[in-house]
Amino acid sequence: MQPAIAIHGLSKTYASGLTALRDVNLEIRRGEIFALLGPNGAGKTTLISIICGIVTPGEGRVLADGHDIIADYRAARAGIGLVPQELSTDAFENVWDTVTFSRGLFGKRADPAYIEKLLRELSLWDKRDSRIMALSGGMKRRVMIAKALSHEPRILFLDEPTAGVDVELRRGMWDMMRRLRDNGVTIVLTTHYIEEAQEMADRIGVIRQGEIILVEEKNALMAKLGKRQLTLTLNAPLARIPRMLQDYRLELSEDGGRLIYTYDNREHGDDIARLLQRLGEAGIEFKDLSSSESSLEDIFVSLVHSPS
Numbered sequence: 001m002q003p004a005i006a007i008h009g010l011s012k013t014y015a016s017g018l019t020a021l022r023d024v025n026l027e028i029r030r031g032e033i034f035a036l037l038g039p040n041g042a043g044k045t046t047l048i049s050i051i052c053g054i055v056t057p058g059e060g061r062v063l064a065d066g067h068d069i070i071a072d073y074r075a076a077r078a079g080i081g082l083v084p085q086e087l088s089t090d091a092f093e094n095v096w097d098t099v100t101f102s103r104g105l106f107g108k109r110a111d112p113a114y115i116e117k118l119l120r121e122l123s124l125w126d127k128r129d130s131r132i133m134a135l136s137g138g139m140k141r142r143v144m145i146a147k148a149l150s151h152e153p154r155i156l157f158l159d160e161p162t163a164g165v166d167v168e169l170r171r172g173m174w175d176m177m178r179r180l181r182d183n184g185v186t187i188v189l190t191t192h193y194i195e196e197a198q199e200m201a202d203r204i205g206v207i208r209q210g211e212i213i214l215v216e217e218k219n220a221l222m223a224k225l226g227k228r229q230l231t232l233t234l235n236a237p238l239a240r241i242p243r244m245l246q247d248y249r250l251e252l253s254e255d256g257g258r259l260i261y262t263y264d265n266r267e268h269g270d271d272i273a274r275l276l277q278r279l280g281e282a283g284i285e286f287k288d289l290s291s292s293e294s295s296l297e298d299i300f301v302s303l304v305h306s307p308s
């Protein structure tokens with residue numbers, strides 16, 4: 001199946017001389033939620049802006065729904081909705097007119113029934129006659145989403161969709177994104193909230209200094225790079241880790257009261273059983289045992305801070 005977005009050898013150097021993207025190769029699959037993660041200044045907005053025709057690419061080629069974003073700009077852009085990071089709407093317009101006008105910009109014929117459905121879905125129907133400036137920040141953001149969806153695009157880009165949005169509204173937006181995905185819309189989002197990617201994404205891409213350093217299924221990524229920790233609270237503190245346990249990656253807490261065993265998700269429960277048996281043989285007794293799992297955040301931090 002043709003990917004929703006295909007990016008080949010894309011680079012971008014701004015007039016200032018700063019290279020924001022280096023040889024990016026990436027395919028976004030149809031119907032997936034793809035989260036692009038990266039630290040500040042990594043190139044996320046530049047990448048999205050090039051695909052959406054706001055920033056001119058340097059080298060390389062981008063196809064949206066099979067259409068070249070340069071040679072076939074109108075067809076490519078017609079299939080894309082963009083919710084930019086900055087809220088920019090005409091403050092004096094009302095919600096209904098703003099969203100209807102947006103649809104017209106793409107040369108689509110008026111469809112009041114579709115606009116009504118959209119506003120209802122985004123809980124904006126009651127506000128349809130309100131001026132944008134009279135809305136709360138969260139409502140303004142939803143207006144941006146309604147505008148982006150006004151021409152019924154099949155691919156939606158959300159640049160930091162839930163920045164500054166309260167927890168309840170964020171959950172509402174996540175539900176909405178899932179509904180869109182279930183209706184066949186491909187979603188690409190950038191986010192600083194790792195929790196958002198962990199919750200929402202089917203696949204995750206990590207960008208660092210303009211380079212895509214990883215693209216993986218979320219679940220595979222968590223299983224592959226995730227770590228687990230087993231902490232044993234000992235009956236009596238140890239001065240050091242006994243020699244017979246030195247094959248295990250064990251750490252002793254500073255006060256000697258806890259032994260910490262770190263292992264990755266791929267390792268077997270057998271290892272733990274063996275470790276516990278060894279502890280018994282070494283005469284080490286424990287009164288409590290707890291385990292924890294690393295989050296996508298831990299994985300992300302270790303990826304972007306690892307030496308390039």
Ligand SMILES: Nc1ncnc2c1ncn2[C@@H]1O[C@H](COP(=O)(O)OP(=O)(O)OP(=O)(O)O)[C@@H](O)[C@H]1O
Binds near residue numbers: 044
């Ligand atoms: N118009 C521009 N002219 C020159 N440099 C730019 C321009 N826009 C962005 N940059 C630079 O390009 C790099 C990538 O910026 P970009 O906004 O794409 O990153 P980002 O990953 O979206 O960051 P953030 O998470 O902070 O939004 C940064 O170093 C930025 O300063």
